[in-house]
Amino acid sequence: MKFLKINIICLFLVVMSCKETNKQANNDLQIDVYETSAKGNKLTKLTNFVEADSLVTITLNPEQKLQTITGFGGAFTESSAFLLNKLSKENRKKIIDAYFSEEGAHYSLTRTHMNSCDFSVSNYSYAPVEGDKNLDHFTIEEDKDDLIPFIKEAMAASKDGFKIFGSPWTAAPWMKDNNKWVGGKLLPEYYDTWALFFSKYADAYKAEGIDIWGFTVENEPLGNGNNWESMHYTPDEMTNFVQNYLGPKLEADGKGELKILGYDQNREHLKEWVDSQFKNEETSKYFDGTAIHWYASTFEVFPEELQYAHNKAPNKLLIQSEACVDAEIPVWEDDAWYWKKEATDWGWDWAPEKDKHLHPKYAPVNRYARDIIGCLNNWVDGWVDWNMVLDTKGGPNWFKNWCIAPVIVNPDTDEVYFTPLYHTMAHFSKYIRPEAKVIGLQNSDDKLMATAAQNPDGSIAIVLFNELQIPKSISLSLNKKKVEFSIDAQAIQTIVIPKS
Known part of the structure; x- marks a missing residue:
């Protein structure tokens, strides 16, 4: 009887186990x-x-x-590359693997600057010789000690590879109406030269083993308060440059596959730019999409503007090309700070009164997570962070425009701090892959x-x-x-x- 009782219990457990398994298979x-x-x-x-x-x-x-996902990632800047050169080989590899390997954040879409930007160590141009309209003296020598090795090591760490697009902050001063690094406009006599500049840049990087995926036409064409490298366009001026110079030049040089993204600044002005870019078939021809930044607010996604841009050109790309926690010095090894509403941005002090409400104190993690989810829910297909690596002061850069990056390093002590922003980015880049819907x-x-x-x-x-x-x-x-x-x-x- 005891043996029979044990067998009945065992049979009951097996049946119940099967029922649980089936339940999980069929319903859970x-x-x-x-x-x-x-x-x-x-x-x-x-x-x-x-x-x-x-x-x-x-x-x-x-x-x-x-929408179809283009990718997620960050920017290769001279500041980040400069810092990586100062770290031990072990920590340099640790950071690059953390961003680009399959085991890490697995970044798939990246940006870099053409000529110098605020996150460069100094001002420089690939066209250093004044009056060189044919760009016979074009050179990317400035990038060979830092930016290019950084990009190539990232390529080696990446299983699937990643897209990279270039953005100019300004043409060389000699091509501009004010002859300065900051502000001013491209002189009409150099429109052909500036279009050639993009083509030569793609060739020069290809010669280094780096394929450029595309370009934004100009970083922040509305300007940035005349602080660092900039060059101004109106919407129609940019459309004219792309329609009649940049697009035809890339096409003539056999580079028609390179993507051209218009605008490249804050979302609150998006409507007037997409109205110009996508006015008709002729203006739209060479634009592959639009690039945007998040600096108009610490919390507002501007869904109406994003929806408008999508509806205006539903088959074109809409990519967040730059974002960072600005106007802050990094907080070192204090994860809790990144979750608290203590940070302020440029608008906290400088926004006009009518826009002050858009710039309250905020938690950095909240800003990243809210913005990326809000963008994905409003037709944005790519999201690119700004610097990948900065130091404990929020630099280096020539303008002393301090910001925060997901990874902070102390080059003097060879220490690395992965902030919660790194993990926030990885929640998207690691698990939502290019061509996802x-x-x-x-x-x-x-x-x-x-x-x-x-x-x-x-x-x-x-x-x-x-x-x-x-x-x-x-x-x-x-x-x-x-x-x-x-x-x-x-x-x-x-x-x-x-x-x-």
């Missing part, structure tokens, strides 16, 4: 959850979840396919930010951001399958649903 959604939080998680894979009373329902709709999503809680994309391999990545001080329970549904988990207070999560 299989997920992996990675979290970064104010409590200390850093892209940590979770198996246990905090208890939460508030329930949020999220339903995915992969049949609703929106942003998909439809229903979210019952407007206080929880959420976005989702289906990768080319069929997997789905959902990114959630809970900036509140209370955790939330989540019920996630896909094709009638469900799973429940929770997100902690002040946390960002990436939920990966493997391909079925």
